[in-house]
Structures are given as structure tokens and as C-alpha cells.
Amino acid sequence: MIVEEAQGVVVVGAGPAGIAAALAAAGSGVSVVLLDGGARPGGQYYRQPLVGPPDTRTVRAGARLELAVREHPRIDHRPRTSVWALEPDPEGTHLVHTQQGPADAARRVRTIGAAALILCPGAYDRVLPFPGWELPGVCSAGAAQALAKGQGIAVGGRVVVSGTGPFLLPVIASLLDVGAGCLGVYEAGTPARWLRHPVAALRDGLSKLPELAAYAARLAVHRVPYRTRRAVVAAHGRDRVEAVTVARLDPDWNIRPGSERRIDGVDAVCVGYGFTPQLELAVAAGCALRGPYVAVDAAQATSVPGLYAAGEITGIGGAELAAAEGEVAGLAAAGRAIRPGAVARVRSGRRFAEALADAHRVRPGWRTWLTDDTLVCRCEEVTYGDLRGAVRDRAADGMRTLKLTSRVGLGPCQGRVCGRNAAELAGLDASGADRRPIAQPIRLGDLAEPP
Numbered sequence: 001m002i003v004e005e006a007q008g009v010v011v012v013g014a015g016p017a018g019i020a021a022a023l024a025a026a027g028s029g030v031s032v033v034l035l036d037g038g039a040r041p042g043g044q045y046y047r048q049p050l051v052g053p054p055d056t057r058t059v060r061a062g063a064r065l066e067l068a069v070r071e072h073p074r075i076d077h078r079p080r081t082s083v084w085a086l087e088p089d090p091e092g093t094h095l096v097h098t099q100q101g102p103a104d105a106a107r108r109v110r111t112i113g114a115a116a117l118i119l120c121p122g123a124y125d126r127v128l129p130f131p132g133w134e135l136p137g138v139c140s141a142g143a144a145q146a147l148a149k150g151q152g153i154a155v156g157g158r159v160v161v162s163g164t165g166p167f168l169l170p171v172i173a174s175l176l177d178v179g180a181g182c183l184g185v186y187e188a189g190t191p192a193r194w195l196r197h198p199v200a201a202l203r204d205g206l207s208k209l210p211e212l213a214a215y216a217a218r219l220a221v222h223r224v225p226y227r228t229r230r231a232v233v234a235a236h237g238r239d240r241v242e243a244v245t246v247a248r249l250d251p252d253w254n255i256r257p258g259s260e261r262r263i264d265g266v267d268a269v270c271v272g273y274g275f276t277p278q279l280e281l282a283v284a285a286g287c288a289l290r291g292p293y294v295a296v297d298a299a300q301a302t303s304v305p306g307l308y309a310a311g312e313i314t315g316i317g318g319a320e321l322a323a324a325e326g327e328v329a330g331l332a333a334a335g336r337a338i339r340p341g342a343v344a345r346v347r348s349g350r351r352f353a354e355a356l357a358d359a360h361r362v363r364p365g366w367r368t369w370l371t372d373d374t375l376v377c378r379c380e381e382v383t384y385g386d387l388r389g390a391v392r393d394r395a396a397d398g399m400r401t402l403k404l405t406s407r408v409g410l411g412p413c414q415g416r417v418c419g420r421n422a423a424e425l426a427g428l429d430a431s432g433a434d435r436r437p438i439a440q441p442i443r444l445g446d447l448a449e450p451p
Ligand SMILES: Cc1cc2nc3c(=O)[nH]c(=O)nc-3n(C[C@H](O)[C@H](O)[C@H](O)COP(=O)(O)OP(=O)(O)OC[C@H]3O[C@@H](n4cnc5c(N)ncnc54)[C@H](O)[C@@H]3O)c2cc1C
Pocket: 012, 013, 014, 015, 016, 017, 018, 035, 036, 037, 038, 042, 043, 044, 045, 046, 081, 082, 083, 084, 120, 121, 122, 123, 124, 125, 141, 142, 143, 145, 146, 167, 170, 171, 275, 278, 310, 311, 312, 313, 317, 318, 319, 320, 322, 439, 440
């Protein structure tokens, strides 16, 4: 195996965290290799359209960051480059295995040796299952937004959005931007829970108020109903989604009996219940976790020497926090002093993130929306009944045995969509579900004979 030894710092992921890390490290005089699976830098928040000029404030801000990255003499940005595995090297560096190029074409496989590595791979959005969620037309809120922002395509003309958290608002904005009609937004939680965190809401969340107000104004202009303590609890249709059932929920998200209401004429449902951090690279490297996130110290250093983490893998708190963490990680990995301003922004962002997690926590009552024949794992078509059978009759007492006895999480998504839900439904500990030594699909030929 030929290893390209990187001078300076290697950053994985070019979202808000990775870009800030790369700019901070490079700005302090160190060379940076910035690896990203996307065609253009920006990550989820600054996702750049693949065609057409930038036309929103966020896209314009992303375009400025893209220019800063591209023109920086010390940043070697490698787009369309996925890190498919990470392993420790006996020399004390990290071996970063990458593949470059579009899928289904000859991909270039190479390994980079990094003494200082910053992981910023972000998160993916969480979908909860309900009867009918496997119908074409039901998709994750993030997928709908990526399609709208990246390709300018609307998932449907008569869309219903359901889930929890402020992320639902930019999703609707993106849908409206591309001409979709939105029949309603159903927020399973309630903004009243923010009253438990007045300090975080007012002091640390103040900068987000104008953005929130702009979203509220757009909903009003387009007459999109926004209902709290309600959720889509079933989707109906023959070959694709045609209608949904919306129900009122109690504080634990159990359906209030008799509150179900059918909405007909629906052609798409977007579902988003928060985010799940992409932990596979950090887990493969042996980083200690704190709950579902990578544990880091004040310099964003993980428990593994020379390995830093920033952005959504250390906690879900939005693009501003991700960028502040990235700046701290970039300077620390470059061996430079960390600016007090960045540390203060991280602290404030984390307080807001904790309040956000509490205010929009997924409540256990969602499990009562399911029937025995509701699919839990769409890839392997495993139902809730199959899952219960595996626990009851085949003594599945951990995620590994649950996978082997029911096949849940063994399909193409490798449990990224269903793993956390299956663990909760089976009453099992979800830790270990992120142990995937191969983080991205790779061809056997590339594995066997790297050029
Ligand atoms: C689908 C989705 C949509 C979102 N939309 C919004 C929004 O509109 N507004 C908002 O405020 N917040 C949004 N968020 C939340 C948002 O992700 C964060 O606030 C912010 O973008 C996090 O920054 P990050 O740098 O940690 O991660 P990201 O922005 O997710 O960036 C991670 C980057 O890492 C790359 N990557 C991941 N794994 C690998 C790998 N193995 N190899 C190479 N590259 C890799 C990805 O391609 C991506 O470019 C969204 C989140 C998701 C999941």
C-alpha cells in the first residue's frame, strides 16, 4: 500500500465545521488537505446548487466560503472524495483510506497518512416509522431539502411535513423556494418546552431570532398551517402516498384517542425527527463517546491522540456552533493558540444545543403509532412483529443478535435509518450500532487491487 504522507492537517468533511477548521489551520500557516464526499464544499447547511446561480442568502454565504477554500494557497480541497475507512498506523499517524470520483466510474483509491486529523462528517436526519412510511412519496425531510437545494426539484406539489425541531422550518422554506405547495406542518413537540430553558433561549439563541421570524413570515405569506403536538401517524395509498392520518399527541406522543384526521390529496410526506451523528469513522478510530456523540475536550481533541472532532458529531447545535468548533479544532490541530472568542461561541452554542435537545426530544409514545405489520427496516422489510418475535422467541438481547435473528439493519443503509429506532423498539442499548469498519460502500476490485 502506497501512503501519501500529508504535511500539516487533514480534515474530513467540508461542511460549516470542516470549512472553518481548514480556514483556521491554513490561516495559521499550516497546509491542509480537505476531503469531502460532495462535489462542492458547504455540507448540509451551505449546500450549493449543482446547476444555476446562488439565489438565497445561505447559498451566497456558502459561495463566499467556497471561494475562500478554493483560493487559499495552503488548502488542497479534494471534492468527491469519500473516506471509506480509518485505521491507526504503527507510526502513530492515522491512515485515511479514500476513494475519489463519481460512483459507477473508475474511482481513484488512495491512502493518506495524517499526524493531525479533524473529523467533521456531520449527521443525517432521523425518520420515525409509522404505518405506510415505506410508500413512494414518503421521504426524510433532509432528502427533500437536498433535492430542492441541490437540484431545484420539489418532492411533490402537495406536501405534508411532520417531525420535531426547528429544522422543519428551513425544509419548508426550501420546498416553497422550488414551487412546492405545503398543506401543513405537524410539529410533534411544543415550543412551550423552551420555557424550561429561558436563559439558553434568550441569551444563547438570540442571534437565531431573525432567521426564525423570517421563516414564520414565509409560512404566513404562503398560508401554511403550523400545528404543534400533532404528527403524521399513518400514510395511505395504493402505489404511492395519496393521503395521511394526522393525530393530536399527548406530552409523551401517545395518540389522543379520537383525534385522528385524514388528509387526502397528498403527494409527498417529509419526515424529520432530529439528527443522528455519523460516528463510524470516529468509532473505527477508537474515540471515546459521550452518549451518542464523540467526546471532546475544550480544544475539540478526542480521546485518541492527534484526532480532533467538530460539528454535529460532537452534538447537534446548528451551523454556527459547528463553525465555532471547527475553528477551535483547526487551531488546536495546527498547534496554535485558540482565540477566546471562538471558545466563548462554542460554550454559548453548546448551552443552546442542550436546550434544543431537551425541547425537541423524541418522546417514547411514537412506538404506539406502529402495528405489528408496520415495516421498521425498509431495506430488509422487517416488520415490528418480526422484531418483537426476535426478542421474544429468539432471545435477541443486543443489537448484534437482533440483526442476525431478524435481519434488521443488514440492508444497504446498514442500520443508519432503522438502527436507532429498532434498538428503542426492542428495548436494547443502541451503542455499537455505529461499529461499521467500512464507512462508505467500496468495490471489491478497488479493495483488492488499489492502483
Ligand atoms: C440533510 C440535512 C439538512 C440540513 N439542513 C439544514 C438547514 O437547512 N439549516 C440548518 O440550520 N441546519 C441544517 N442542517 C443541520 C446542519 O447539518 C448543521 O447545522 C451543519 O451543517 C452542521 O455542520 P457540519 O460541518 O457538522 O456537518 P455537515 O454540514 O453535514 O457537513 C459534513 C460534510 O462531511 C462530508 N462527509 C461525511 N462523511 C464523509 C466521509 N466519510 N468522507 C468524506 N466526506 C464526508 C459530507 O459530504 C458533508 O459535506 C441539516 C442537516 C442535515 C443532515
